[in-house]
Amino acid sequence: MKILLTGGAGQLGQVLVKKLYRKHEVLPVDIVTHGAPGSPIELQRLDITKHRQVKRLFSEYSPEIVINTAAMTRVDACELHRETASLVNSEAVENLINCCEKSVLFVQISTDYVFDGTAGPYDENDVPNPNSIYGKTKLAGENLIREKHTNSLIIRPNVLYTSSTQSAASFFAWVYTSLKTNLVIKVVTDQVSNPAYAPDLAEAIEFALDHDLTGIYHYGSRNYVSRYEFALEIAEFFSLPADLIIPVKTDELRQAAARPAHSGLKTDKITAAGVRVRSTRECLQTILAERSSG
Helix, strand or coil: CEEEEECCCCHHHHHHHHHHCCCCEEEEEECCCCCCCCCCCCCEECCCCCHHHHHHHHHHHCCCEEEECCCCCCHHHHHHCHHHHHHHHHHHHHHHHHCCCCCCEEEEECCHHHCCCCCCCECCCCCCCCCCHHHHHHHHHHHHHHHHCCCEEEEECCCEECCCCCCCCCHHHHHHHHHHCCCCEEEECCCEECCEEHHHHHHHHHHHHHCCCCEEEECCCCCCEEHHHHHHHHHHHCCCCHHHEEEECHHHHCCCCCCCCECCECCHHHHHCCCCCCCHHHHHHHHHHHHHHC
16 A cells, blocks of 8 residues: 655654555655654655645655654643644644545544543543643544544554654653653653553554554553653663652643643553553563663
8 A cells, every 4th residue: 555654753653664664655754854763764855734745745646545643742832832733733634634535544643632631541432622732733633534534543642652762752761861861850640641652553553554444543551650650660671760750740840731630541442453452561571672682
């Protein structure tokens, strides 16, 4: 299949390229053409907020599948720059789906931030109620897809991370590099989720493509942990100083955007479809084994 993959320089985008190119023809694009070291395919530049650019690429490439991992994910920045957040997270989605033929499968990577976090963990039938601009703009993107392109798959992960310690968007990378350099970090005890290991999520996406899944699916680890508990697990697995992790409440950080507190995403539906879901400890063990063998 011919796959157009947006956000190719992002942490999920990079993992997906390496996963999918073995069986499919993949065109990874991003607004930047660097930042994907070791990619088997060269990134092409595309600004998905520019309709003419998107239309031209679609006419040249004619994708059969579009996987949109591109997003403005910095939650506080979204709160401070609302127009940009809306442009990237919803209007750009409309640009993409407007260029899709009906037969094109549109895969959208969304977020647990479409929920307010008052009654998690959530399943796919729970009604979204975002309490941040990031969540609202991502939900707007979802709604556009449901209204305009029924041949779609929406996957909502949360707290995405990889084994890389270079990604600015990764909680794992932040904890690991901070503790490795003996920096004290404040980590919240009152935000609960089930973090998604990007290689496992990429495996789930490949499974979904192979089995023609459509609709909405949630994805995350098998267990639910607070950010603080997850940070302690990271410290334990990589023999890092846990005493540098200071437990705090969310309110103490005075962040610009509200965060869903009791979040987390139930994975019963995607598990029933046949997708493997592991615990955070199993995923950290995989990262540790990779580092030990490398």
